């Protein structure tokens with residue numbers, strides 16, 4: 001109905017005119033009642049409105065001010081990792097859900113060494129929803145795989161600021177994750193090689209004369225050899241490391257900067273550490289564990305699982321299997337998929353066998369924490385690489 005038609009009806013029909021007057025009065029009264037909150041929402045959903053101030057917020061809450069007709073809605077859910085688990089692809093799929101507004105960037109707010117002001121997080125453009133979106137039950141989300149790796153820092157902060165957050169973690173076979181992590185960093189020119197063949201991560205101690213290492217299975221083997229030497233020198237085994245966490249509940253990798261931790265590609269795969277921190281602090285119903293292997297094989301089923309967890313209706317996802325064997329969304333979103341990238345060479349079987357054994361105690365510890373996922377963990381333990 002155009003404004004002109006509406007105006008004509010109003011002029012001709014006194015009943016319609018009366019109805020319009022009642023609506024105007026109701027809306028105005030509603031606005032005045034809620035005036036002290038500087039906001040008004042005629043919502044079918046129970047939306048909690050808050051003033052953007054320190055410590056008074058929680059996941060999924062929306063705030064607004066008279067100056068802005070939109071709402072700033074804190075994420076209902078956070079995708080906390082793990083790095084190389086398929087988080088990038090997952091946000092493409094979740095972001096294509098009509099009611100999910102995903103921050104396309106890694107926000108990393110809760111993991112940074114110096115917390116930025118809370119207001120800058122609350123006011124992120126990606127967390128902005130229109131009044132009709134708020135009424136329609138739309139939600140915001142963000143992903144930061146560092147929240148898993150830097151769990152000691154991130155978990156308490158998330159608990160403090162957004163205690164009801166729904167946390168999602170996508171896990172991947174830690175041995176495959178480690179090799180994928182190596183390729184990730186190597187492709188970004190962070191793996192260096194000296195003239196004598198020594199391989200290491202570029203960091204504060206990078207020596208002059210070192211050059212970028214080739215991203216091959218052989219370079220990965222060299223890194224594994226170095227890691228093995230480190231484990232022998234420090235008298236550590238996978239079992240020792242797992243029990244160390246269980247006892248002290250400390251961060252294995254407390255550094256903000258990856259490169260200060262030369263073995264971060266291996267330590268990130270110690271999932272029980274991540275879990276103990278989130279498990280201890282959050283209601284277990286707030287943690288959804290999904291698997292990279294399942295997401296790769298049947299993404300729609302994993303998406304339905306997440307939709308149910310977030311109490312959202314199922315969306316339809318149009319996807320096709322690409323030349324790399326990945327399910328990729330059709331259209332514009334799908335073109336951004338990492339699944340379309342050129343594949344890297346496979347790791348050598350011996351390196352993967354070592355990692356498989358190295359992670360065994362950690363996977364077994366995880367199995368005890370999450371027995372309902374035993375079948376997934378069993379595959380990591382027995383699958384030949």
Ligand SMILES: Nc1ncnc2c1ncn2[C@@H]1O[C@H](COP(=O)(O)OS(=O)(=O)O)[C@@H](OP(=O)(O)O)[C@H]1O
Pocket residue numbers: 082083084085086087088089145179180184292295296299326327328337338339340
């Ligand atoms: N459908 C689909 N399409 C593309 N990629 C898929 C998909 N499902 C899972 N994966 C796996 O995602 C791995 C990349 O993980 P992340 O996106 O978490 O990496 S990152 O941490 O954001 O850098 C990437 O790992 P690598 O292939 O080893 O690089 C993929 O195996």
